[in-house]
Amino acid sequence: MPKMKEQIKTYFNRYVEFDDAEIDAIYEKLEEKTFKKKTFLLEENTICRHNYFILKGVVRLFYIDAKGHEKITQFAIDNWWITHMESFINQIPSSQYLQAVEDTTVLCLSKHNLELLYKEHPKLERMFRLVTENMLIANLRKSDIYLQMKSKERYTFFVEKLPDFAQRVPQYMIASYLEITPEYLSELRRQRN
Amino acid sequence: MPKMKEQIKTYFNRYVEFDDAEIDAIYEKLEEKTFKKKTFLLEENTICRHNYFILKGVVRLFYIDAKGHEKITQFAIDNWWITHMESFINQIPSSQYLQAVEDTTVLCLSKHNLELLYKEHPKLERMFRLVTENMLIANLRKSDIYLQMKSKERYTFFVEKLPDFAQRVPQYMIASYLEITPEYLSELRRQRN
DNA sequence: AGTCATTCTTAAGATATCTTAATTTTTACC
DNA sequence: GGTAAAAATTAAGATATCTTAAGAATGACT
Numbered sequence: 045m046p047k048m049k050e051q052i053k054t055y056f057n058r059y060v061e062f063d064d065a066e067i068d069a070i071y072e073k074l075e076e077k078t079f080k081k082k083t084f085l086l087e088e089n090t091i092c093r094h095n096y097f098i099l100k101g102v103v104r105l106f107y108i109d110a111k112g113h114e115k116i117t118q119f120a121i122d123n124w125w126i127t128h129m130e131s132f133i134n135q136i137p138s139s140q141y142l143q144a145v146e147d148t149t150v151l152c153l154s155k156h157n158l159e160l161l162y163k164e165h166p167k168l169e170r171m172f173r174l175v176t177e178n179m180l181i182a183n184l185r186k187s188d189i190y191l192q193m194k195s196k197e198r199y200t201f202f203v204e205k206l207p208d209f210a211q212r213v214p215q216y217m218i219a220s221y222l223e224i225t226p227e228y229l230s231e232l233r234r235q236r237n
Numbered sequence: 238m239p240k241m242k243e244q245i246k247t248y249f250n251r252y253v254e255f256d257d258a259e260i261d262a263i264y265e266k267l268e269e270k271t272f273k274k275k276t277f278l279l280e281e282n283t284i285c286r287h288n289y290f291i292l293k294g295v296v297r298l299f300y301i302d303a304k305g306h307e308k309i310t311q312f313a314i315d316n317w318w319i320t321h322m323e324s325f326i327n328q329i330p331s332s333q334y335l336q337a338v339e340d341t342t343v344l345c346l347s348k349h350n351l352e353l354l355y356k357e358h359p360k361l362e363r364m365f366r367l368v369t370e371n372m373l374i375a376n377l378r379k380s381d382i383y384l385q386m387k388s389k390e391r392y393t394f395f396v397e398k399l400p401d402f403a404q405r406v407p408q409y410m411i412a413s414y415l416e417i418t419p420e421y422l423s424e425l426r427r428q429r430n
Numbered sequence: 431a432g433t434c435a436t437t438c439t440t441a442a443g444a445t446a447t448c449t450t451a452a453t454t455t456t457t458a459c460c
Numbered sequence: 461g462g463t464a465a466a467a468a469t470t471a472a473g474a475t476a477t478c479t480t481a482a483g484a485a486t487g488a489c490t
Contacts, residue, residue: 109385117381130374166359173366180373181323187380188310191416192302195447216467223384228447230469388477409437421477423439 048076048099052151055097055123059171066165073157079103079144086142092131094152098124101148102212106220107140116220119145119209125175145213190222196232198222241269241292245344248290248316252364259358266350272296272337279335285324287345291317294341295405299413300333309413312338312402318368338406383415389425391415 052074053067062070074097079085085103086092096103103126105118117140120126131138135155162169190198199222203210210218219229245267246260255263267290272278278296279285289296296319298311310333313319324331328348355362383391392415396403403411412422 107381115381115385117377129370129377133370133374162363166362169359169362169366170355173362173369176366176369176373177322177326180369180376181326183373183376183380184310184322187376187383188300188308190380190384192308214467225448226468227449227470231447231471234469407437418478419438420440420479424441424477427439 048151051099051123052097056171059174060167062167066167070161070165070168073161074151074153076149077152078147078149081144081146081148084141084143085150086128086131086138086140088139088141089137091135092128092138092142093135093156094154095125095127095132095158096120096142096150096152098122098126099149099151101150102145102209103142103148103150104145104213104217105140105142114220115223116217119213119217119221121208121212125179145217195222195224195228196235199224199229199232241344244292244316245290249364252367253360255360259360263354263358263361266354267344267346269342270345271340271342274337274339274341277334277336278343279321279324279331279333281332281334282330284328285321285331285335286328286349287347288318288320288325288351289313289335289343289345291315291319292342292344294343295338295402296335296341296343297338297406297410298333298335307413308416309410312406312410312414314401314405318372338410388415388417388421389428392417392422392425 049067049071052071053062053064056062056067056070076099079101085094085096088107098120100122103120104116105120105126105128106114106116109115118126126142128138128140128142130136131140132155162172189201193201199218202218202222215229216226219226222229224232242260242264245264246255246257249255249260249263269292272294278287278289281300291313293315296313297309298313298319298321299307299309302308311319319335321331321333321335323329324333325348351365355365382394386394392411395411395415408422409419412419415422417425
């Protein structure tokens with residue numbers, strides 16, 4: 045079994061037990077792709093056709109605000125799904141960009157194939173229900189916590205809870221994600237030491 | 238068909254088409270309950286056993302922060318589901334409270350019954366996948382938008398987008414939800430007029 | 431209608447965070 | 461290894477928001 049398929053299998057079986065035939069059928073609908081650093085998986089105003097499973101790499105989701113600044117709303121690394129949910133689920137134009145932060149290899153699951161798979165494999169529906177529930181929980185936590193925390197706490201929290209991200213992502217991107225100006229984040233870091 | 242069952246049927250069919258027999262089977266697993274204003278549906282440190290579908294009323298989800306202040310993280314009114322997701326899904330003690338903001342009638346769906354229903358009705362699994370996706374999208378939007386907005390924008394946005402909530406919930410609760418002190422919200426409102 | 435509890439408002443001083451602009455450090459590439 | 465581009469730091473002044481404390485308005489119950 046190719047390494048990629050192993051990786052997907054391990055991931056899937058964390059949620060629901062699939063047998064090899066099922067994994068094969070699902071894997072067949074996935075397309076492997078590599079994106080060089082800084083290339084876009086999705087651009088603003090286009091419909092997000094895929095949900096991406098990151099085999100290796102880092103991807104960010106961001107939009108450009110009224111002042112022309114990039115606002116990062118999500119990061120994803122190895123073994124995470126990333127897409128612009130609203131665009132992907134409803135197949136409407138995206139308000140955000142998906143971009144590789146470093147060279148990144150993904151498995152692409154198209155909306156079309158996903159719907160086909162749901163029909164043939166109810167287990168997959170269960171898996172994505174569980175995955176979506178986990179994403180929801182994570183996001184609820186994020187908004188509960190981040191909205192109430194001061195900048196410094198958000199930064200400390202981020203570095204502690206997501207060290208893998210903190211290491212692989214430049215500081216100004218972390219600042220953007222945490223809604224802190226890079227200048228102020230720099231000052232906070234100085235205070236800490 | 239009783240009014241409650243009609244309401245649930247209408248709601249369910251927005252997502253997936255169920256026939257009357259299926260609605261009956263599901264409805265049977267739901268327990269109707271009324272909570273007087275200010276009573277708790279869930280207290281901190283207890284496991285949230287139910288997902289609540291609000292037939293009529295207003296419920297808030299909140300926790301007590303380090304300074305002893307209530308921090309509201311969610312509101313729900315008629316035709317919304319509310320629960321403490323993390324506690325309900327993983328059946329672990331809740332860090333938050335669920336409380337009726339006004340007299341509220343709900344349908345209680347226990348975790349146990351939900352799992353039973355999933356097994357017998359794959360359509361329900363689909364429905365909750367879709368419901369969960371919508372919740373996720375709404376929450377992603379909330380964190381994208383609220384974290385970047387200034388207090389005044391958050392308030393304006395809230396009042397415009399959720400007028401039903403804004404009318405039925407006291408101002409100091411809105412302030413808590415938007416992470417603004419009631420005093421400052423009061424000042425912002427004055428500026429606006 | 432009267433009273434108590436709840437909710438909302440006002441204002442002054444304190445703190446957190448941003449803005450701008452310039453400087454230094456690090457990284458990427460020829 | 462040298463140079464341009466990208467990223468991080470520093471500092472001063474401006475703004476947003478909080479804290480505290482007090483008072484006013486509203487609502488609930490007898």
